[in-house]
Amino acid sequence: MRAPTRFPALLFDFDGTLIDSAPEIGFALNGLLAERGRPPVTEAQIRQFVGDGAAKLVERGFAAGGDPLPEEELPVAVRRYLALYAEVPAVPGSIYPGVPETLERLVAAGHRLGLCTNKPEGISRTLLRDLGLGPRFAAVVGGDTLPRRKPSPDPLLHALETLGHGADRAVMVGDNGNDVKAARAAGMPVIAVSYGYPRMPVVELGADRVIDLFAHLPEALESLVD
Secondary structure, X not given: OOOOOOOOEEEEOOEOOOEOOHHHHHHHHHHHHHHOOOOOOOHHHHHHHOOOOHHHHXXXXXXXXXXXXXXXXXXXXXXXXXXXXXXXOOOHHHEOOOXXXXXXXXXXOOOEEEEEOXXXXXXXXXXXXXXXXXXXXXXXXXXXXXXXXXXXXHHHHHHHHHHOOOHHHEEEEEOOHHHHHHHHHHOOOXXXXXOOOOOOOHHHOOXXXXXXXXXXXXXXXXXHHO
16 A cells, blocks of 8 residues: 555544444443333344434433433433443454454554544543554544534544644545544545444445445545545
8 A cells, every 4th residue: 555645644433333332332221221121122223323422322222112211311321321331341353354454554554543433532442442453543532522523523623633634634434424424524535334333325325435344445545545
């Protein structure tokens, strides 16, 4: 891969892009639901709930059982969910095929990497560390880092400031509409993976490129340059 003269900064979503976290998220959410005497949700449902932050996840989990959580109880429930999720051990097998090797290849080529996720920053940093991915990321922005999360462009622009590059020198890589909308609002191209949690056909997200394997990312980046 040629030196990253055009896009030296690369931003990544986490859930559904780098890791398949639905089983672990589901374990924590179902633990919360069980404590409240609510029915569990399926992994297929979890994959539709992920992507908009912990509060939306918890809200959707309760609503799925036909008994929505009263709004005033949501903050307490979210805190309990996050506590349960923080206790779930990192699962190395959750990393999608080709992710560590491809990230290493990109870093070796001179790219600076940032994580932009709607998962809380603290949990994200812990997972990156425990999964052995942390050293590759020079910036980490979570859903609670700033007042606004994706699809706002703020997390992407904040990460780019840390990386020392502007949006015209960066690409976003994600799996759902929030990633595409945030990238467009920030004024940067976006590559979507086809294997994540998009909640709609990936081809309809409006990404500049769609890849089926994470290992195809370097070639997709080169095609954007060309």
